[in-house]
Amino acid sequence: MTGSADLPLLSDPPSYGTGRPPFQCEFPIAIANPADTNRLSLTGVTRVRRIKRMRSKVIWSSLVSLACGLSVSPMGSAFPGLELPGAPASEDPAVYVIRAEKLIERPGVVHENTSVLISDGRILEIGPDIALPDGATELKGAVVCASFIDPWSALGVDNGVLADTKMAESARTADGLNLFDVDHLFQEALRAGVTSARVQGGWQGKVCGLGAFVRLDPTLNDPKHAVLLPDADLAMSVGHSVNRGATFQRMGDGTFQMISGDRPTDVFDRVSEIEAVVSSVEAGEAYRRAEVEYKFKLKEWQEAIAEKQEELEDDFKKAKKDRDKKVKKAKEDGKEHKESKYKEDKKPREPKFNEDKAALARVAEGEIPLVVEVHRSSAIRNLLAGTERFSRLRLVIAGGSEALSCAEDLAERGIPVIVWPSLRGTTKKDEFTGATLSLAGELAAAGVPVLLGSGGRDADTTRDLPLLAQLAVGHGLEKEQALEALTIGAARAFDVADRVGSVELGKDADLLILDGMPLEPFTKIQYVFCGGRPAVTPEDN
């Protein structure tokens, strides 16, 4: 610290975070900026216009006519009672049939001349000859594939939540979404083919809270539709040399100047940060064990009580006589009568509720993945060693600049690494110094599950994820692996593979119509379907 007595340092700058949300509150999730009501109505108007424009071109049909259409289609009868999980992805009942020369169901699974029927936001049918239902829109394309997912994004997260360095484990990024301020960035990301993302606040802190899996559609302004998962993961970080918020220093003229303060990053700090991660998981595990033990003991106690009660009822008179005798004897002896105690009197105590530990318990049990941003090889090695005994933990490494040195271990344990192919210079020495653009390719070649993300720092980088993926391909990643990383791989890692990530029956219709193969440099995206709705059409380009 360099501040003298004349220059006081305020080590805790004002926090702009939303604070800790109530535990397990259900929707509606608070929108970060309530002053946005004007924008809300504006967005609403735009949406109506868009839909009108869309519908003026086609006579859209209701679900009733869809049913008629289905009944005449050859495969329709096979799915009369198809149960679709969750809320419908879109309120738009329009029906689309997309005829693809090449349908990439998922990387490596390609069907020629196949059609996709979309209704109510879902893929209702896939087959070679689907009849066009009444009023449905028919689109044709050379290639159809699943739209892209950014598993490490900041798009749509309120700036205060992004900058929050003191996120609690249970703090939810989903409570700090701002779907309005950056709607142009949403549109740009959609134009690039990215329709959903795992967004994470608090990346500068050691604990970053719960990340959310969101759909990037600016017109889906209801969080119920935009948020696919409010608790996609719990994130932490180790060894950042980023600004830990900022400190304010008073200058000679009485004004305050912001001084960026770096988070300490010497090797001992990093070791203690890894220990913090490991002990957090441990605490979560202990919390879950205590919860389970309590439930077991409570049941045992309830049974014992019931048994005792039965016993007492059976022999009530005798018990009363015995007690009267004891009371009388005590009186004669001049003593106070003490009621005899049963061990059953002691009701097991419920463990004290702790929302942060409850979130950690979910991590320890593998209910949600634990994403740790870590870059240096020593830190990754220590993290892997420390977490080895948690058999249910689902660890995901974000960044992993020097992860290649632990590739064997990562491959053996199947731990995915979200690689951020960033274009960093060499002038600054920090945790990214070991990163190269060939990292993704080398990790994948070593058998490590590789995902690709845009780094989760800035909202505007999600748009360029497909280009970054191409760059990773240029530096050694197989094209198919890159496509998998951007689609089904990312969906699987964050438990949304039942909704997005591939073009399959029953899934949300989040897909692209292209004039060539995806991730090829000069392929143009013609349509982007987001939640069953064409969010980007050729007119937008």
Add this chain to the structure above:
Amino acid sequence: MLNGLLAVALAAIFPGDTDIPSPTAAVERMTAFQAKLVHTGDGSSIEDCVILVKGGVITQVGANIKVPSGAELIVHDGALSPGLIALQSEDGAVGELNESTRTVMPEAEARYAFNPEHKDFSRALGVGITTLVLAPSPRSLIGGRTAVVKTSGGRVVKPAAQLMLGLSSDALNRNKFPTSYAGAMGELEKQFSNPEGSVSRAAGGSLPVLMDVNDRAETLRAIAFAARFDLKGALYGSYWAEDVVPAIKESGLDVVCTPFNVGEGSRGIRSVVGLSKAGVRIGFGLEAPDRHPESLRFGVALCVRDGLSPSAGMKALTGDAAAIAGVSGRVGRIARGLDADLVLWSADPVALSSTVKAVYIDGKLVHGGNQ
């Protein structure tokens, strides 16, 4: 460095011989490159093209050329392009290009900061950059002269290529002259009204200028200044150009585009696409090593995604860039008489998914291949 010393020594031994032999000139054997697709650097391309190289110089280019017997034949089943050119860089010279004590230094020369042994250059080579412009910092009003250098071999292609002028707010200081646009422009006008040395050559149009600008007002001010003193050269800074494309086009100045970040604002991309479509000659700055050398192709890829034609993008990285730096007689194109700076790519050089297979400078393999 040793090469330089050798050259000086040779020059001393043979004072009448002005043609100093380059290190590769001794290689008399002819090399023939045969590639599936050759981007010539002027926006066109030739399929199944053969390039003959002798003494580090291209001697013949064309589709129907017979490879002479005895020539070393290199067959490449991919694309071949001229080495890429970055129009602003600090590679190997961080801190050496910013003379912060004075703001007017027309005689300063960036070539004295050139350290060809620095590892920054091998990073640049790895992504296909063979030539770059070391430019004095735009934080000075008149920062001195740029140098065009190669990323391997230590050759300075052109020692005093452009005169760097700082017309953006970056040249203004808080408590040191100049502190305002008014002061800055006054000083520049004083310098150019009574020109001496480099300034007088710039004022006559024989030394191109590189004028650093950021916003629209600065761009228009620079254009007016160039018109008043008959300056030739380029603007450095393109983010806001979108709104002033006609003025730039009319001025006849070229534009060195600001390097792009991942997530670059769409305005910056639209500006470059707009300039190119209007027929303004463009090239790209790099600002390495603060940025990754792949930023050069990344910027072009962003623009291509948003409407720039791939051939225009390729031109901006090669032929047009060489013309802006004033070295089109030496590098930037695949044509007879030019240096054999060649990059062998797996596929189209503008595509980020393409890989650099090998890089040749002056006909010599300097990266990749079967070294």
